[in-house]
Amino acid sequence: MVEIASDKPLTLAEKVWRDHVVVRGKDNDGQRAPDLLYIDLHLVHEVTSPQAFEGLRLAGRPVRRPDLTIATEDHNTPTLEIDKPIADPISRIQVDTLRANCEEFGIRLHSLGDANQGIVHVVGPQLGLTQPGMTVVCGDSHTSTHGAFGSLAMGIGTSEVEHVLATQTLSLKPFKTMAVTVNGTLKPGVSSKDIILAVIAEIGTGGGQGYVLEYRGTAIEQLSMEARMTICNMSIEAGARAGMVGPDETTFDYVQGRPHAPTGEEWDTAVEYWRSLRTDEGAEFDAEVVIDADQLEPFVTWGTNPGHGVSLNDAVPQPTDFDDPVDRESAERALEYMDLEPGTRMKDIRVDTVFLGSCTNSRLEDLRKAAEIIRGRHKDPQVRMIVVPGSAQVRLEAEAEGLDQVFKDFGAEWRFAGCSMCLGMNPDQLAPGERCASTSNRNFEGRQGKGGRTHLVSPVVAAATAIRGTLSAPSDVLLPEPTPA
Amino acid sequence: MEPITTHTGTGVPLRQSNVDTDQIIPAVFLKRITKTGFEDALFYAWRKNPDFVLNQEAYKNGTVLVAGPDFGTGSSREHAVWALRDYGFKVVISSRFADIFYSNSAKQGLLAAKVAQPDVELMWKELEKDPATEITVDLESRTLRCGTVDTTFEIDNYTRWRLMEGLDDISLTLRQDAAIGAYESTRPSLKPTTLPVKV
Structure with a gap:
């Protein structure tokens, strides 16, 4: 998006950029200086x-x-x-x-x-x-x-x-644009968290560097605002500077009526402007990634960066699966830190803690979806589960519909709002060697506490995992046990 | 900010990709409210390992960190740059930097030089063969020398200019005060404000 001519079809990111330029960057020896x-x-x-x-x-x-x-x-x-x-x-x-x-x-x-x-x-x-x-x-x-x-x-x-x-x-260098097109429809039990973990596994932790990602396609259009926020939240884990979704009726419905939303005539003016921001027909992206939502299974990470993800049905990879020597070395180191044997089925991995929270997955919808899975059940006795609502408001809303009781009856701890165990700057931390299924965004070494081991998962996978004690998909706890033939 | 044109110093080979910001400085050190004194926090967990490169006498006083691809991924914490700077690093070399880390470095006069991975590999070998090997980085010509490795590095013109001039961003922007005011006068009134509190 170096040049933005008025007659050229534009992407969403280019339009928002265009409407905020205070001073255009001067040419500096053939390269454009940042725009203000x-x-x-x-x-x-x-x-x-x-x-x-x-x-x-x-x-x-x-x-x-x-x-x-x-x-x-x-x-x-x-x-x-x-x-x-x-x-x-x-x-x-x-x-x-x-x-x-x-x-x-x-x-x-x-x-x-x-x-x-x-x-x-x-x-x-x-x-x-x-x-x-x-x-x-x-x-x-x-x-x-x-x-x-x-x-x-x-x-x-x-x-x-x-x-x-x-x-x-802010002085900002122009970005490149990448379309992340997610076609099809998610299967039950598969969430937007699985989409973004699959995207990062596909393009890598540096794949988005220099790009603003635009998530589009039928699967994205079908998502709620909460689910879209989960995806955009983790754009940074692909190295991207930003991630966006074109505003539509779902967006407008979410914004309308909130304390700082425009009202009356201003609302209509705002919506008209917001509609005009969607990427134009024929606008060109600098790169595109296509994901098929129909094929997607719940995802989980096995290693120490968010690109180390696999389907929950898969096994811990062999370092030799990686062609690039840098990736192979990174995998070897990650397996050692995570104390995992290659070939172990992901679903055989036992966890000590389940953390439901963080800016990725702590909104009311996340809590509702997890509660649906665990309602009327009891957690695995060996597992501790901590539920941390994203804000005091979310906590109040969840309590108004009785979700706190569902979590407490299940055996989980119902906490006050904050970043909590996502990064352990408060007392909520993993002990050395402790293994956690976490709805947060980073599985870096020591992120959740020194020596702690993190597996990134969606809220419904977190809930299913808390029931069985091992990494589990919602289908593992909802289907009747198979009877021997 | 001190202007930089060239730097010569000992190199530190860090054979690792995806050196994320939680490794550069764990979150527990982010509770401080000062902007200096972060040298002890740098690579805090890794430095507990006696074999870690910075625990080896020969590399202890290095000023040029040579790391694998995707350096500085993760958090926006500028503390990562402060920790590297406070430890004494003047230059970080990698084939790919995370965007926010890259932009934070420039604000603190830490040169993040992009060098192709095959050259990084050659530099690692030189530095491991002879830890006393000096690295010379020349911002003017965008060239870099490390033993027998003689190569170029990538840096955009604007960042290079700011580093060489040692410019303070806020003063630069405040020269555009009239343009900011003009933009503000055309902003639609329907854009939200945080004050007064409407809840």
């Missing part, structure tokens, strides 16, 4: 912001648009006893620093205990602040989540957080 883009929404949390606010303070700069900025506490927050001071003094200082900074710079903050506290990527959409055609940034790589609304949403580093606070703009 306007940022519509800046989400802030306690971890990546303190040094940015300190930078502003030292330079005597204000926040240019506090009215386009919102903050919440999520990474460090405990999920138990939230009415008590945060026990870890370093976590407490970081959260207190955010509170002081928001006070000083006039930024709206949703603190622990507030109904809109929670994972920043759950809170934005829930408030209706994430809308189609916007530019959204946050000092968190999973900002790509918001692309599900057809907005251009990117994770940024702390220097860029400071830049956006000071200028409400």
Whole structure:
């Protein structure tokens, strides 16, 4: 998307980009310098912001648009006893620093205990602040989540957080575009998490580098907003700078009526604009990947990066299955860390913990789907299951429909909202050697706790796994046991 | 930010692909509110292994990290760059960098130089054969020398210019204040604002 001529058919990403250019990058020796883009929404949390606010303070700069900025506490927050001071003094200082900074710079903050506290990527959409055609940034790589609304949403580093606070703009190099076309229809028990794990297994953790991915095709059109958010959320695990879905009726229905959604005539004007953002007929993508949803089975990771995924029906691969010596070495190392033997059936792998939560899969729909599987059953006695709603609001909504009781009756722990065991910045961590089926987004070494071993799964696979104690598909727990012939 | 034009220093061979940000600096160190002092956090888990490259006397004081493809994948944490910088690294070499890591490096004057994987392999061999091998990186000519390996690296013009000038991004952008104001005056009023609180 180097040149954007007005008569050329455009992709969704190109249109959103076009509508936010403040200053076009100059040509610099045959290469275009970055464009300066306007940022519509800046989400802030306690971890990546303190040094940015300190930078502003030292330079005597204000926040240019506090009215386009919102903050919440999520990474460090405990999920138990939230009415008590945060026990870890370093976590407490970081959260207190955010509170002081928001006070000083006039930024709206949703603190622990507030109904809109929670994972920043759950809170934005829930408030209706994430809308189609916007530019959204946050000092968190999973900002790509918001692309599900057809907005251009990117994770940024702390220097860029400071830049956006000071200028409400960001210098961005033009992206390439990649169509990820998912044809067909998902089978029962297969979720959008399985689509994105399959995409990453296909293109690799670096396959999306330099690209904005646009997820399209019948299987994507059939997905709910929650399910689209799961897919866009993990675009970063394919190395992409962002992931997007064209806004449609599903998008508009989700946004309408939320606290910050346009109303009355403004709503109609907004929808008309949002409809115009869809990729034009004949627009060209720089690359395309095609996935057949009909063939997809529940996916699970076996290794230590999100590209290390296989169908749940498969076995742990042999390092010799990989042609590239770099991939082979990575697989050998991963198998050693994960303590897995090649050839072991994925479904024979026993887990110690099941984590249902994170910005990938902690919305009401995720909790409902998991609850459907476990309702009236009891977890495997050897397994501990932790359920962490994405926001305080999600927790309240889940409780209003009795989901908390379903989880408690099952033997799971029902917690308060936050990032929790996805990255273990709060007390929710795996012990060394502990194995976890997790609905989160990263299976990196030590991510969920030092020495912890992570298998990424969908919420329904997490639920089925908690019932049997071994990695399991929903069909494994719903079908009657086979009778001997 | 200190301008960089050339750098010469000892190389550290890190024979590994997908060096993710959780390995560069685990999340527990992200609780700090300072921007310096992250040297001890760098590769925290791996440094517990006595065989890890940075625990070998010969490589301890290296300033050029030579890693496998897909360096810096995962999180947006700029702490990964701060940790490398605070440890003393001036240059990281890999055939592919994760986008956010790449952009964060440039903000802190850490040069992320893209070198083709076959050349990375040759550099690993040189550095393993003789740990005292120096690497010289020249930003002006985009060239790199490591023992008998003489090659070029890839970097976009804009990032190279900013590194060589040592420019502060915010001051650069604030020169465009009028253009930002003009853009703001045309933004549709239906775009959401976070204030006042509407919940």
